[in-house]
Amino acid sequence: MRLFRNAQGKARWLLVITWLYVLWSLAPVLLAVRISFNAGKSRSSFQPLSWKWYWGDPDRSVLHDPALQHAMVNSLKLAALTMLVTVPLGTAMAIGLHRWRGKMSTASNTLMLFPIITPEVVFGVALFMVFTQVYTNVPMGFPAQLLGHITFTMSFVVVIIRGRLTAIGGQYEEAARDLGATRVQAVRLVLVPLLGPAIFASLMVVFATSIDDFVISSWLSTSAADETVPIKIYSAAKATATPSLNALATLMLLFTLVAVGLAGFALRAMNRRGGEDAGAAGGLASLSG
Amino acid sequence: MADTLAATPPRRRRQLFWPSFALPGVGWLLALFVLPIYAVGAVTFGGVDPVLRTPQPQWNPLHWDFSTLSDVLSRVFTGDLQNVFLRTFAFVGLALLGCCLIGYPVAYFVARKAHRSRSSLLALLVLPFWISYLMRMMAWVNLLQPDGYVNRILHFLHLQGPPHNWLNGDWPTVVIGLVYGYVPFFILPLYATLERLDGRLLEAGRDLGASAFQTFRSVTLPLSVPGLMAASVITVLPMFGDYYTNTYLSQGSPKTQMIGNQIDQYLHQSSQPRTGTALVLILMAMLSVLMVYYVYTTLKQQREALR
Amino acid sequence: MSTSRRDFLARSAQLGVLLGAGVPLLQACGSKSGSSGGKVDPIADGLKPEKGPLKLFNYADYVNPDVIKAFESKYGVKVEITTFDSDSEAITKLANGAVKVDVHHSASPATVGRLIEGKLLRKLNKTYIPNFTNVLDAFTSPSYDPGSMFTVPYTIFSTGIGYRADRIDAATVEAKGWDLLWDPKYKGQVEIIDDYREGLALAMLHKGLNDVKDLNTSDKAVLEQAGKDLASLVGLVNVKVTIDGYKDIPEGTVTVAQCWNADMLTATGYLPSGVDASVIGYWYPKDDIGVVNSDCMGVMANATNPVLAHLYLDFMLDKANAELNFQTNYYLPAVKGLDADYLISKGYVPENLRNAVLSADQQKKGVPFLTLPEATDTLWQDTWSKFTAGG
Numbered sequence: 001m002r003l004f005r006n007a008q009g010k011a012r013w014l015l016v017i018t019w020l021y022v023l024w025s026l027a028p029v030l031l032a033v034r035i036s037f038n039a040g041k042s043r044s045s046f047q048p049l050s051w052k053w054y055w056g057d058p059d060r061s062v063l064h065d066p067a068l069q070h071a072m073v074n075s076l077k078l079a080a081l082t083m084l085v086t087v088p089l090g091t092a093m094a095i096g097l098h099r100w101r102g103k104m105s106t107a108s109n110t111l112m113l114f115p116i117i118t119p120e121v122v123f124g125v126a127l128f129m130v131f132t133q134v135y136t137n138v139p140m141g142f143p144a145q146l147l148g149h150i151t152f153t154m155s156f157v158v159v160i161i162r163g164r165l166t167a168i169g170g171q172y173e174e175a176a177r178d179l180g181a182t183r184v185q186a187v188r189l190v191l192v193p194l195l196g197p198a199i200f201a202s203l204m205v206v207f208a209t210s211i212d213d214f215v216i217s218s219w220l221s222t223s224a225a226d227e228t229v230p231i232k233i234y235s236a237a238k239a240t241a242t243p244s245l246n247a248l249a250t251l252m253l254l255f256t257l258v259a260v261g262l263a264g265f266a267l268r269a270m271n272r273r274g275g276e277d278a279g280a281a282g283g284l285a286s287l288s289g
Numbered sequence: 290m291a292d293t294l295a296a297t298p299p300r301r302r303r304q305l306f307w308p309s310f311a312l313p314g315v316g317w318l319l320a321l322f323v324l325p326i327y328a329v330g331a332v333t334f335g336g337v338d339p340v341l342r343t344p345q346p347q348w349n350p351l352h353w354d355f356s357t358l359s360d361v362l363s364r365v366f367t368g369d370l371q372n373v374f375l376r377t378f379a380f381v382g383l384a385l386l387g388c389c390l391i392g393y394p395v396a397y398f399v400a401r402k403a404h405r406s407r408s409s410l411l412a413l414l415v416l417p418f419w420i421s422y423l424m425r426m427m428a429w430v431n432l433l434q435p436d437g438y439v440n441r442i443l444h445f446l447h448l449q450g451p452p453h454n455w456l457n458g459d460w461p462t463v464v465i466g467l468v469y470g471y472v473p474f475f476i477l478p479l480y481a482t483l484e485r486l487d488g489r490l491l492e493a494g495r496d497l498g499a500s501a502f503q504t505f506r507s508v509t510l511p512l513s514v515p516g517l518m519a520a521s522v523i524t525v526l527p528m529f530g531d532y533y534t535n536t537y538l539s540q541g542s543p544k545t546q547m548i549g550n551q552i553d554q555y556l557h558q559s560s561q562p563r564t565g566t567a568l569v570l571i572l573m574a575m576l577s578v579l580m581v582y583y584v585y586t587t588l589k590q591q592r593e594a595l596r
Numbered sequence: 597m598s599t600s601r602r603d604f605l606a607r608s609a610q611l612g613v614l615l616g617a618g619v620p621l622l623q624a625c626g627s628k629s630g631s632s633g634g635k636v637d638p639i640a641d642g643l644k645p646e647k648g649p650l651k652l653f654n655y656a657d658y659v660n661p662d663v664i665k666a667f668e669s670k671y672g673v674k675v676e677i678t679t680f681d682s683d684s685e686a687i688t689k690l691a692n693g694a695v696k697v698d699v700h701h702s703a704s705p706a707t708v709g710r711l712i713e714g715k716l717l718r719k720l721n722k723t724y725i726p727n728f729t730n731v732l733d734a735f736t737s738p739s740y741d742p743g744s745m746f747t748v749p750y751t752i753f754s755t756g757i758g759y760r761a762d763r764i765d766a767a768t769v770e771a772k773g774w775d776l777l778w779d780p781k782y783k784g785q786v787e788i789i790d791d792y793r794e795g796l797a798l799a800m801l802h803k804g805l806n807d808v809k810d811l812n813t814s815d816k817a818v819l820e821q822a823g824k825d826l827a828s829l830v831g832l833v834n835v836k837v838t839i840d841g842y843k844d845i846p847e848g849t850v851t852v853a854q855c856w857n858a859d860m861l862t863a864t865g866y867l868p869s870g871v872d873a874s875v876i877g878y879w880y881p882k883d884d885i886g887v888v889n890s891d892c893m894g895v896m897a898n899a900t901n902p903v904l905a906h907l908y909l910d911f912m913l914d915k916a917n918a919e920l921n922f923q924t925n926y927y928l929p930a931v932k933g934l935d936a937d938y939l940i941s942k943g944y945v946p947e948n949l950r951n952a953v954l955s956a957d958q959q960k961k962g963v964p965f966l967t968l969p970e971a972t973d974t975l976w977q978d979t980w981s982k983f984t985a986g987g
Contacts (some may be wrong), residue, residue: 013398014398015402015403017398018395025416028425029417029420031428031431032427032428032431043440045437064472082542093315095311096310096311096312096314097311108311109317110584111318111322112318113588114322114580117523117583119527119576120529121532121552122326122329125556129344133346133692136692136693137693147321149320154318166594166595212421212423215530216479222685223679224679225678230421245427247359249421252424252594253424260419288348290856338691339970341691341710342688343691369982369985372986457834503624523773541790541837542835543835544986546985554821555977555981557682557684557685558682558790558792559792559981561974
C-alpha cells in the first residue's frame with residue numbers, strides 16, 4: 001500500500017492512469033484525422049500529407065463526391081434548423097417549469113427528464129412508428145428527422161437553462177417588478193438577457209448533439225437522399241472506403257468543436273459574476289429609463 | 290392571444306402565466322415523445338395486415354392483444370432469444386466494469402488530486418464527449434485493421450506473431466469498444482460528485498489515525514456512491530440499446546449480436562414488426578427501474594437546489 | 597395553494613376529453629392505406645401519356661442516368677426517383693402510403709405476390725409494352741406472376757459463391773461446391789448474404805435438396821435443420837453476415853462469399869490498383885439448380901401517370917437501353933440478346949467470369965423465392981433470427 005500512503009502528496013499512479021486514459025481517448029481520433037490527410041488510399045497507416053481527400057481527388061474527395069457533400073449539407077441543415085426550433089421551445093419550457101408550481105408542473109418536469117435517458121433505439125423505433133402510423137402526412141426523411149432531432153434535444157436545453165435560472169434566483173425580476181415592469185417585460189428585459197449566455201450555450205450544445213446523432217437520423221431515413229454524415233460513416237465503414245470518409249468526419253469534428261468552443265466561452269463569461277450584474281443592470285436601467 | 294388574456298379574469302390570467310411558457314414544450318413532448326412510445330405499444334398489441342404485413346396498431350387499450358408480447362417473452366426467457374439477452378447483459382456488465390476501473394481513478398485524480406492541471410485535464414476529459422461517437426468508432430476500425438497500428442505495435446512488442454483480425458467478431462473488441470465509447474459519459478457525473486466531497490471529512494478520517502487506504506475505503510468510497518450510481522445509470526442505459534458499436538466493430542458476425550440488433554433486424558428486414566416492437570417494450574421494461582431511479586434522483590436534486 | 601383541487605380535477609377531465617377525442621382521430625389517420633383509391637384493372641388502350649413527373653421507386657444507382665435522360669427527352673417529362681434499401685422496406689413504405697409513386701422498379705418475386713394480393717399493383721396493358729417480346733423466354737410467364745399480368749422483369753440474378761481465384765483453384769471449387777463455405781480452412785474469411793431467404797436456402801442447398809420446392813418450404817423440420825447448419829458456420833468459419841461481398845472479395849479480406857452473380861461483376865470495379873480481374877471467381881451449381889431471382893417492374897394501382905408508367909416499362913425493355921443499364925449496375929437485364937458471348941465480346945464481362953452471366957439453362961432451372969404464407973414466413977424469419985443471434 002505504499003502507493004496509497006503517497007496519496008496526500010503526489011498520487012503518481014493516479015496521474016499515470018489519468019494521462020494514459022487521456023492519451024487512449026484522444027489518440028485514435030487524432031490518428032483518424034491524420035489519415036484524412038493521406039496522399040494514398042490507405043486507412044490503416046500514414047502516408048505523405050496531402051489535401052487529396054478534401055478537394056484534390058476529382059471524384060472521391062469531399063468537395064467532388066456529391067454523396068459525401070450531400071451528407072454534409074444534410075447534417076448541417078438538420079443541426080441548424082434543430083437548434084433554431086429547440087432552443088426557444090426549450091428555453092420557454094425551462095422558464096415555465098421553473099416558476100410554475102403544482103402537480104401538473106411536477107408531472108411536466110418528470111416527463112421532460114425521460115427523453116434524456118430513453119435509449120436511442122427505443123426513441124428511434126417510437127418515432128419511426130409514429131411517423132409511419134400516425135403522422136403519415138409528415139414525409140419520412142428530412143422533415144421527420146428534423147422533428148425527431150428537436151424532440152430528443154429539447155430536454156438538454158431545459159436542463160441547461162433551468163440550472164442557470166436556479167443560479168440567478170428571483171431578485172432581478174423582483175427588482176424589475178418593483179420598478180413597475182409587467183411580468184412580460186420583466187421576462188423580456190431582465191430574465192432573457194440574464195439567460196443570454198446559457199441560451200447561447202444551449203444553441204451550441206444542440207447543434208453539436210444533432211450533428212453527431214446517428215440512431216434517430218437513421219431510423220427516420222428512407223433513402224440515400226437523407227443520409228447524414230454519421231449514417232455515411234456507419235454505412236461506408238468497410239475496408240473499401242477511402243480516407244475521404246476520414247476527411248468528412250474531420251470536417252464535422254471541426255464544426256462541432258467550434259460550436260462547443262463557443263459554448264464553453266459563453267459559459268465561462270456567464271460564470272463571471274461581473275458580466276451578469278452588468279447585464280442585469282442594463283436590463284433594469286432600460287426599464288427605469 | 291392578447292384578446293383572450295384580456296377576457297380572462299386577472300386571477301386566472303396570473304395562474305396561466307407561467308404554464309403558458311411551458312405548454313408548447315410539454316405539448317411537443319406529448320405529441321412526439323409520449324404518443325410515439327404509446328404507438329410502440331399500440332403496434333405490439335395490435336394486428337398485422339395478413340398480406341402486406343404492415344402493422345395495424347390498436348389504439349384502444351381495451352382491445353389489446355397480448356399474444357405477440359407473451360410469445361416474445363417466452364422466447365426471451367426460455368427460447369432462442371435468451372442468448373442475445375444474456376450476451377447483452379454480459380457485454381454491458383463487462384463494459385460497465387471497465388468504465389469503473391478506468392473512470393473512477395481518472396475522475397478521482399482530476400477532482401481531488403490535480404490542482405494546477407485541473408482545468409486543462411477537465412477540458413481533455415470533456416473533449417471526447419463532443420467528438421462524434423461514430424467517428425471515434427471509425428478511428429478504432431482504422432486502428433484495428435489487419436495491417437493497422439494495433440497489430441503493428443503488438444508485433445513490435447513481440448506480443449503477437451501473425452497479424453490478428455480484430456474486427457472478426459471477437460467479444461473483447463466489442464466490449465473495449467463500448468468502454469471506449471461510453472467512458473466519457475461515466476467520468477463526468479462521477480467527477481461532479483467527487484469534486485463536491487467535503488475535504489474536511491477526509492481530513493477528519495486521517496486525523497483519527499486512518500491510513501490513506503482506510504480513509505479511501507471508509508470515507509471517500511461510500512461518499513462517492515451516489516456519483517457512481519448516477520454515472521453507471523447514464524452509461525448503462527444507452528449501452529443496452531446499442532446495436533451499432535458491435536455491428537461496426539465486428540462487421541456482421543452473429544457472435545456479437547445484442548438486443549438492439551434483433552430489434553433492428555425485426556423492424557427493418559422482416560415482416561414481423563410486432564416482434565420488433567415487443568422487444569422494444571421488453572427492453573424498456575427491463576430498464577425502467579434505472580430510468581425511474583435517474584428521474585427520481587434528478588428531481589430530488591432540483592428541489593434541493595431550489596431550497 | 598393557488599390551484600384548487602376542484603380546478604385540478606376539472607382540468608384533468610378536460611384533458612381526458614381531449615385525449616378521448618384524439619384516439620378516433622388517430623385511428624382515422626392510422627388506418628390510411630396506400631392501396632386505397634387504387635385501380636387494379638388495366639388502363640384502356642390508346643391513351644395519351646400524362647405530363648408527369650413520372651415517379652419511380654428503386655434501389656439507389658440501379659439504373660443508368662443516361663437512360664433516364666433519354667426517356668425524359670423522348671416524352672418531354674421529368675423523372676423523379678425515390679430510393680429504398682431493401683425489398684421489405686419498399687413494400688412497407690408502399691403499403692402504409694409513406695411513398696406514392698407510379699412505378700415500383702425492383703420488386704423481388706417474394707414480394708410480387710404480396711403486392712398483387714394487397715392490390716398495390718395494377719394489371720398491365722401490354723399494348724403499351726411492345727418490347728415485351730424482348731423478354732427472355734424463361735421470364736415471360738414466371739411462377740410468381742403467371743402470364744406476366746402485373747409485372748415485367750427488369751433484371752435477373754443468381755445466388756452462388758464468389759471466391760478468390762488466386763487462393764482457390766477452380767477445380768477445388770467445382771469439387772466442393774457449397775461445402776466451400778463450411779471449410780474451416782477459410783476461417784474468418786467467409787461471408788453469407790444478410791437475408792433470411794438467401795441464408796436458409798443456402799443451408800438447404802448445402803444439405804442437398806430433395807425437391808426444389810424446398811426452397812419455399814413450410815416444413816418445420818427442413819427449416820430447423822437449415823437453421824442448425826447455418827449455426828454451424830459460426831464455429832467452423834466464424835461467418836460474417838453482410839451484403840458486402842462485392843467489396844470484400846476484391847479487397848481480399850474475404851476469400852469465399854455467398855453472393856449474387858452481379859456482385860462479382862461489380863467487384864471488378866473495386867479491385868485495388870494493379871490487381872487483375874482474374875483473381876475473382878464465381879461459382880454456380882453445375883446442375884443449374886439453384887436460386888435465381890429477378891427484380892420486377894410494375895405499375896402502382898394508385899399511379900397518377902399510369903400511361904407514362906407503361907411507356908417507361910417498355911423503354912426499359914428496349915435492348916439498347918438494357919445494355920446501358922447493365923453497364924451501370926452489372927445486373928443482367930431480362931432481355932434477349934445480352935448473353936455471355938455478347939457481353940464478353942463487348943468487354944463488359946471478363947472471360948473468367950462467364951459463369952456470372954446466367955445461361956439459358958440456369959434461367960430455366962433456377963428457382964425464385966416466392967411469397968410465403970404469413971405463418972411460414974414467420975417461421976423462416978424466426979429461424980434466421982436465431983442464427984443471427986449467435987446460434
